[in-house]
Amino acid sequence: MSIKSIGVLTSGGDSQGMNAAVRSVVRSGLFHGLKVFGVQRGYYGLIHDDIREMDLRSVGDIIQRGGTILQTARCLEFKTEEGQKLAADNLRKHGIDGLVVIGGDGSYQGANKLSKLGIKTMGLPGTIDNDIPYTDFTIGFDTAVSIVVDAINKLRDTMSSHERSSVVEVMGRHCGDIALYAGLASGAEAIMVPEVPFSIDEIAARMKANFDAGKRHSIIVVAEGVGKGEDIAKQIHERNGMEPRVTVLGHIQRGGTPTHNDRILASSLGDFAVRRLIAGESGKACGKLNGELVTTDIDTVVNTKKPFNTELYELALRLSQ
Numbered sequence: 001m002s003i004k005s006i007g008v009l010t011s012g013g014d015s016q017g018m019n020a021a022v023r024s025v026v027r028s029g030l031f032h033g034l035k036v037f038g039v040q041r042g043y044y045g046l047i048h049d050d051i052r053e054m055d056l057r058s059v060g061d062i063i064q065r066g067g068t069i070l071q072t073a074r075c076l077e078f079k080t081e082e083g084q085k086l087a088a089d090n091l092r093k094h095g096i097d098g099l100v101v102i103g104g105d106g107s108y109q110g111a112n113k114l115s116k117l118g119i120k121t122m123g124l125p126g127t128i129d130n131d132i133p134y135t136d137f138t139i140g141f142d143t144a145v146s147i148v149v150d151a152i153n154k155l156r157d158t159m160s161s162h163e164r165s166s167v168v169e170v171m172g173r174h175c176g177d178i179a180l181y182a183g184l185a186s187g188a189e190a191i192m193v194p195e196v197p198f199s200i201d202e203i204a205a206r207m208k209a210n211f212d213a214g215k216r217h218s219i220i221v222v223a224e225g226v227g228k229g230e231d232i233a234k235q236i237h238e239r240n241g242m243e244p245r246v247t248v249l250g251h252i253q254r255g256g257t258p259t260h261n262d263r264i265l266a267s268s269l270g271d272f273a274v275r276r277l278i279a280g281e282s283g284k285a286c287g288k289l290n291g292e293l294v295t296t297d298i299d300t301v302v303n304t305k306k307p308f309n310t311e312l313y314e315l316a317l318r319l320s321q
């Protein structure tokens with residue numbers, strides 16, 4: 001039976017481009033003659049029935065805005081079977097046949113559970129972390145990396161003037177992609193990520209040797225998953241006597257206007273998710289893989305770890321002398 005009505009929600013940490021994705025799902029759904037419902041605050045709104053019908057104007061003037069007009073939540077209640085059942089019942093009550101979940105790996109776990117309860121779900125990768133497999137990039141990652149690169153450019157100015165080193169802590173609890181891409185793009189001297197073992201002894205010795213050879217600044221990028229920037233700076237100081245300044249970029253990385261890459265990715269994926277639902281697919285995650293829009297079983301996606309790009313990591317190491 002073809003679907004007549006869809007819902008859309010954003011879940012987990014917000015990411016730049018979520019609004020562009022919501023806009024795309026809503027307008028594509030309306031274009032194809034569907035009723036479209038927006039769910040407020042992710043899975044929390046599903047459980048508590050905070051669901052409203054959307055029209056063309058509900059998503060006007062948002063393509064350029066960070067955050068998410070649907071708001072988002074980390075909802076513990078939804079991790080229980082009872083919460084998931086309540087959510088599914090509310091969707092059925094509104095006659096919603098298909099649900100687009102925009103979020104990260106945790107939100108995908110939730111979408112998978114709903115799918116197993118008979119709800120037709122489609123996942124869209126909305127997270128700055130870039131930790132979702134079967135898509136080259138997630139919505140928000142490009143903007144987050146640009147923010148980090150911009151911050152490091154500024155740090156470099158003052159580090160060079162004072163002949164100092166700098167430790168920059170970026171987001172990424174289990175995935176070092178923000179650190180990797182921003183580190184490579186900004187010429188960091190070392191990049192510490194959860195995926196690759198590292199030696200502080202080696203890093204401290206390299207920093208000192210480079211400084212002695214005439215290098216006048218150094219940037220060390222640390223993904224939060226490997227430890228606190230403050231601790232790393234302390235350990236470097238204990239080994240080589242340098243006094244790295246520490247910058248924790250924090251939630252700045254999740255805000256601001258999305259880059260054109262994130263807007264385009266979000267717009268393409270939102271429309272694609274709606275078209276795949278109409279075509280009868282469900283229990284899938286949408287991604288752009290090697291330039292192609294693809295769907296993959298969400299069960300496979302949540303049970304696969306995104307491969308780390310060792311080639312880029314080694315390139316960054318080779319160039320950071």
Ligand SMILES: Nc1ncnc2c1ncn2[C@@H]1O[C@H](COP(=O)(O)OP(=O)(O)OP(=O)(O)O)[C@@H](O)[C@H]1O
Pocket residue numbers: 011012013014043073074075076077078079080103104105106107108109110111113126127128129
């Ligand atoms: N195993 C699970 N079963 C059911 N629901 C889950 C599960 N894991 C996470 N969720 C739901 O998804 C929500 C978002 O997950 P999480 O906080 O991990 O963020 P995310 O989607 O990974 O985004 P990000 O990592 O970018 O912040 C959780 O608050 C919870 O409601």
Ligand SMILES: O=P(O)(O)OC[C@H]1O[C@](O)(CO)[C@@H](O)[C@@H]1O
Pocket residue numbers: 012013014127128129171172173224254
């Ligand atoms: O402060 P919050 O919202 O719990 O989120 C922090 C976490 O969310 C993420 O930014 C992803 O959205 C992680 O990289 C980070 O560890």
Ligand SMILES: [Mg+2]
Pocket residue numbers: 012104105106127129131
């Ligand atoms: Mg996550």
